[in-house]
Amino acid sequence: MQNKNRTLNLEKVSIVNRIDYTDDLCSLFIEKPVNFTFKPGQYCTIGVDGIERAYSIVSAPHEKYLELFVELVPYPDGILTPLLFNLKIMDKVTIRPRAKGLFTFKKEYINHLLVATVTGIVPYISYIRDYIYNAGSGNNFFILLGASYIDEFVYDLELIDLAKTYPDFIKFVPTISRPDAAKNINWKGETGRVNQIVEKYSNDFMLSPNDTLVSACGHPGMIENVKEILGTKGFKIEEERYWKED
Ligand SMILES: Cc1cc2nc3c(=O)[nH]c(=O)nc-3n(C[C@H](O)[C@H](O)[C@H](O)COP(=O)(O)OP(=O)(O)OC[C@H]3O[C@@H](n4cnc5c(N)ncnc54)[C@H](O)[C@@H]3O)c2cc1C
Incomplete structure (x- = not known):
């Protein structure tokens, strides 16, 4: 993936929309090539100037x-992301x-x-959008999202809304690790790193290893710690x- 000079003739797709949330977080909406299929939770590989x-x-x-x-x-440190952040709509x-x-949705686990x-x-947003679109039933989603600052949550509004609309099977808990930071001053929710709250919430949600799959995505240190704890x-x-x- 890191090789610069590939000879493959890769398809080029346009950026059709871009939403910037902070100086270092954005959503990119890109064209989906004809015949491009994926399962919720999968990843695509994109590139600029041969960096993928x-x-x-x-x-x-x-x-x-x-x-x-x-x-x-x-x-x-970063190679591709500085290039991506310079791109505009239609690039x-x-x-x-x-x-x-x-890292796809495994329906066989109830929780x-x-x-x-x-x-x-x-990946979890994709799981849940797909689940709701296909009127899935029989599964429960307990989402714990950690960030340093509240403006890094980004998809929290969608998740809050979904948890309100589907309270029987979607629960969402965002947590911030730097409650004393100026940006977080009005935060009234959970505090601490997300790995520090997984045990508490697995108990509160009464989750059992028999019918629960734990998924951990993002920071490698968080993943290691969740694995140790749960x-x-x-x-x-x-x-x-x-x-x-x-
Ligand atoms: C399966 C998979 C899915 C991924 N999905 C996403 C995604 O949805 N969104 C996303 O932003 N990135 C995602 N990444 C990371 C992404 O592939 C790039 O590594 C990242 O965007 C940085 O690219 P870069 O070329 O700028 O820096 P790189 O050359 O890739 O990395 C530079 C350095 O930064 C570290 N690094 C990479 N990402 C981060 C980060 N977020 N925070 C701190 N350090 C980092 C790397 O380990 C390396 O030391 C995913 C990676 C994998 C393997």
Whole structure:
């Protein structure tokens, strides 16, 4: 994925919309190539100038565009994201022909404890949009989302709305790790890193390892900690690491 000079003739698609939330978080809506299919939770591989990276897909398969939620890793650490953040509507990116990944919705588990940091929420939005679109039944979603600052939640409004509309099977708990920061001054919700609240909420939601799948997506340190805390209690845990810790 990291090779610059590929000879493959990759399809180019346009950015049809872009929403900036903060200096380093944006959603990109890109054209979906004809015959491009994916399962909720999979990722696509997009590129600029031959630099390619994986991005989980926010949108559900029935939606017209591929929606991505991207965090800027500033140059010189980040390579592709500084290029992506310079793109405007109608600029083009390359896209690999196939979506990939096994971090997909597993209907056979009744309960899903979905744990994320910031952009790690992406696969879960796709699961739930798809589930509701297809009038799914028999599953429960418990979503825990962690961020440092409230403006990093971004998809929280959609999740709050869904939890209100479907209170029987969707619960959503956002938590901030820096409650004393000026940006968070009016925050009245949960505090602490998301991995520090998983045990409490797995108890409050009365989740049992017998019928629960725990999914952890985003920050690798969070994933390790969730595995330590809930793995030792016998929960099955699936993970999607967006990057490796140094
Ligand atoms: C399966 C998969 C799905 C992914 N989905 C998303 C997604 O939905 N949204 C998204 O923004 N990114 C996602 N990523 C990460 C993405 O592929 C890029 O690595 C990221 O956007 C940074 O790209 P870059 O070229 O700017 O920096 P890179 O050259 O990829 O990375 C530079 C350095 O930053 C670290 N890094 C990468 N991402 C972050 C981050 N968010 N915070 C802190 N450090 C980071 C890397 O480990 C590396 O040390 C996903 C990665 C994988 C493997």
